[in-house]
Amino acid sequence: MSTQLTPILTKFWDHPTSWTLETYEANGGYAGLRKALQTEQADLVQMAKDSGLRGRGGAGFPTGLKWSFLPPPDGGPRYLVVNADEAEPGTCKDIPLLLAAPQFLIEGMIITSFAIGCNHAFIYLRGEVAHVHRRVQRAIAEAYAAGYLGKDILGTGYDLDITLHSGAGAYICGEETALLDSLEGRRGQPRLKPPFPAVAGLYARPTVVNNVESIASIAPIAANGADWFAGMGTEKSQGFGIFSLSGHVTRPGQYEAPLGITLRELLDMAGGIREGHQLKFWTPGGSSTPLFTDQHLDVPLDFESVAAEGSMLGTRALQIFDETTSVVRAVSRWTDFYAHESCGKCTPCREGTYWLKQIMHRLEEGRGSQDDIDKLVDICDNILGRAFCALGDGATSPITSAVQYFREEFEAGMHTPASELFPPERSMLFAKETQPA
Known part of the structure; x- marks a missing residue:
């Protein structure tokens, strides 16, 4: 796969009056x-x-x-x-x-x-x-x-x-x-x-x-x-797409490239993970897609290859997180979003996202119980494929994949708050402004 970008929709974004x-x-x-x-x-x-x-x-x-x-x-x-x-x-x-x-x-x-x-x-x-x-x-x-x-x-x-x-x-x-x-x-x-x-x-x-x-x-x-x-992309995932890199990456932004490019290639063009840190986990298609880790750096970012690895290409929203980030805290924030945005029409999503939120908060605060992790997975299983639309399925994806790859962090949530294991200031992208005395 070539690392050559294909600026087509983004070709003249830097023009002073690109919108005219x-x-x-x-x-x-x-x-x-x-x-x-x-x-x-x-x-x-x-x-x-x-x-x-x-x-x-x-x-x-x-x-x-x-x-x-x-x-x-x-x-x-x-x-x-x-x-x-x-x-x-x-x-x-x-x-x-x-x-x-x-x-x-x-x-x-x-x-x-x-x-x-x-x-x-x-x-x-x-x-x-x-x-x-x-x-x-x-x-x-x-x-x-x-x-x-x-x-x-x-x-x-x-x-x-x-x-x-x-x-x-x-x-x-x-x-x-x-x-x-x-x-x-x-x-x-x-x-x-x-x-x-x-x-x-x-x-x-x-x-x-x-x-x-x-x-x-x-x-x-x-x-x-x-x-x-x-002629661009792969055999079954043809053409180009806009890949949105955000988070702990040196040069975040929009990278328009053929489908099938890898995160490793995109990171090379984006200056890599921020200096002094290494990749921990990332989303291949937004927060509603199962997480990937550093072992997926060379997965071609096309529909079939990403699906074969257990996730979805989705909107190509590549959120990059380094080792300073608590996966429990990140997933908890996403779960808050899906619980808030559930329209309430169907019981699996309306009730399920509510209880996922409660359990994630307990684990994030170090107040989790012995069976909370299994309960999380069980609730996800009862939402997946049973909700009226895809919002319910999307709410389960980051949780089940995070438990799969980072179970030890969820187990730590039974006794230690995420803020102690991963101090938030270490993962901040911008230094906190000091208030005048």
Whole structure:
């Protein structure tokens, strides 16, 4: 595997005005749209299939295949909804993309909408990021002014409107059907499936729901061809992706590279673990994926290889932790998040995450009992595969994997607080400011 980065979506992020339409067009923007509008819709769907693009939001489902699930046109509306509700701890690729180069998403949305026969598309954005909302709203306005949106786009007779919608800060709305309920003005909770969104989604009409990076990748694919995209990555995990390195790494940030690159290669480019320390554990795909340790440094970061090692590629949120970090404290914080964000619809998740939180707090504070570890694993087993949506499964992943690799730290939680074993100040990235006397 080459350590060569592939700056495509991130190519001009360092430009002083990277977010403007002018900068985007100067870097080849909207060339893909012009080609796509001269292409048969079925051929565009096939292009997405042939490229090998898989969902960049976590599940990794083939994007073109998802488009093809829409039923034949019946004269009624159909919709594209972009999931920009990025909210999982450690996941930080979609928001920077929207802030630095939002036109990639807009062009990708126009191409996708044309391919599936959609005339009204939506972006569901996380509500707290008001600065991103303003940036994307301006980008949409620029696209309208340039004739890329609205009526008779580029004189082809095709019409498309895009609506930007801000959510209310619920992590559960990252689940596609909860997102659709929220977009319709209802409480964001997962729907029973089937019917799937492709058949009855937004307003009970056929709907495609895709992640920001997935749709943004369509623009360069349309411009350069499916074979160009498929030529990167691995045989089954094709193309490039944004890898988000954070935590105890010398140069954290976004590294756009072919799928199949390893953490060792990414760390080499990022300056390695912070000076004087060594890798202890890391997440390959965000806090909802099973942990990896230093023994997984050379696992190719593609969907199949990561799954074979017992985890998930997810959102490629690589959170790096060195030996100063208490795995019990880190997992306890994540468990707090999932317990707080559970929508409460199903008993396994609502009750299970509550009790996981209580036990994790006991172990973190050194008040654990002899059977707490087995109880943790048992509760996880009763949540996994039994919750209404994937939030419950995600809540169990860091716990079961942490117990697997660091059981001795959990056993220490029966008598010694994590703060004594791993003083928090040692793992801090920034020195604590001293208050004036």
